[in-house]
Amino acid sequence: MGTSGPRLTAPYPLREEDLRRFTQGLMNADPIHYDERVAAARYGGVVAPALYPAHVFRRPAGSPDPFERFVEDPEWDGTDLAAGLGGLPPLDLPFSRVLNGGVEAEFHQLARVGDTISAQSSYADIQEREGRSGTMVLITIETTYTNQDAAVLARVRSTVILR
Amino acid sequence: MSASDEPAAVRHFESVSVGDELTELTRGPMSEAHLMRWSAAIENWHRIHYDEPFATKHDGLPCLLVNGTWKQNFLIQMVTGWLGSGGWLARIEFSFRRMDFVGDVLTAWGTVTALETRDGLGFVSCEIGIRNPRGENSTPGSAVGVLPLRDGRPVPYPYPVPAGR
Numbered sequence: 179m180g181t182s183g184p185r186l187t188a189p190y191p192l193r194e195e196d197l198r199r200f201t202q203g204l205m206n207a208d209p210i211h212y213d214e215r216v217a218a219a220r221y222g223g224v225v226a227p228a229l230y231p232a233h234v235f236r237r238p239a240g241s242p243d244p245f246e247r248f249v250e251d252p253e254w255d256g257t258d259l260a261a262g263l264g265g266l267p268p269l270d271l272p273f274s275r276v277l278n279g280g281v282e283a284e285f286h287q288l289a290r291v292g293d294t295i296s297a298q299s300s301y302a303d304i305q306e307r308e309g310r311s312g313t314m315v316l317i318t319i320e321t322t323y324t325n326q327d328a329a330v331l332a333r334v335r336s337t338v339i340l341r
Numbered sequence: 342m343s344a345s346d347e348p349a350a351v352r353h354f355e356s357v358s359v360g361d362e363l364t365e366l367t368r369g370p371m372s373e374a375h376l377m378r379w380s381a382a383i384e385n386w387h388r389i390h391y392d393e394p395f396a397t398k399h400d401g402l403p404c405l406l407v408n409g410t411w412k413q414n415f416l417i418q419m420v421t422g423w424l425g426s427g428g429w430l431a432r433i434e435f436s437f438r439r440m441d442f443v444g445d446v447l448t449a450w451g452t453v454t455a456l457e458t459r460d461g462l463g464f465v466s467c468e469i470g471i472r473n474p475r476g477e478n479s480t481p482g483s484a485v486g487v488l489p490l491r492d493g494r495p496v497p498y499p500y501p502v503p504a505g506r
Binding site for chain 2: 196199200202203204205206208210220221227228229232233236237244245253255256257277278279280281282283284285286287329330337
């Protein structure tokens with residue numbers, strides 16, 4: 179508890195193209211996410227939505243294909259719990275389902291196109307609870323996202339529910 | 342997208358009252374295509390968002406589910422849009438309490454619950470959530486936004502990290 183994992187850095191700087199796909203998927207047409215003229219005055223350039231840093235850890239080119247797993251495990255649900263732990267040591271717990279419980283975030287700065295974002299996580303809380311469908315474990319991970327100048331963009335506490 | 346989705350011009354703290362409703366954002370019906378586009382954009386491959394036989398037969402769900410990652414960004418978009426170009430979303434929290442299904446029309450909403458001025462800035466606390474067609478609040482939470490006072494200083498950007506952190 180409280181132990182920090184490694185500082186992980188996104189494989190790519192924030193690219194306009196990724197931001198376009200993200201905001202179009204979100205159906206967010208705010209011009210600060212694509213129009214330099216609108217975004218420059220306050221933000222110095224085109225910026226991403228506040229929680230975008232949580233989505234920058236893409237699979238780098240040349241890395242192994244996670245879908246290879248379907249060969250051995252056709253029932254795989256497509257999730258990667260280890261990747262969601264932000265480099266923290268995995269917990270050896272006998273649960274089969276992982277649910278997204280909730281998020282608590284404070285925001286300081288929006289990531290700008292060209293920024294290289296890093297994240298450092300720690301286990302903030304681990305609790306056992308009796309739910310309607312048996313025992314579950316709630317794990318809260320706190321992650322601090324920074325840019326290449328070590329300025330804090332956001333602090334995010336996310337809770338995953340194992341059951 | 343309608344003009345009312347555009348972020349407001351500068352909203353001043355004095356124009357806000359407890360009980361005010363934040364401008365709602367409505368999206369959907371959230372089709373399979375919407376879910377697929379989002380999953381691909383963020384490269385998240387959880388099959389319950391695009392593989393219906395897997396979602397229903399393997400996971401026992403009634404149908405495909407709207408991504409929690411989409412809902413969290415949707416809530417943030419609603420609050421930041423309402424705060425306008427001079428405001429700042431300082432804090433938000435919410436939990437995923439109910440499932441939202443493929444085909445749902447979803448509305449992000451908020452209500453002002455408390456107002457406070459401090460250090461020449463206005464702080465607006467809100468209750469927020471996402472309403473689905475079953476009348477549920479699938480994603481209840483709260484947020485704190487910062488607005489400029491009418492004759493006050495701009496909300497600082499970057500918004501400072503509290504001392505001692």
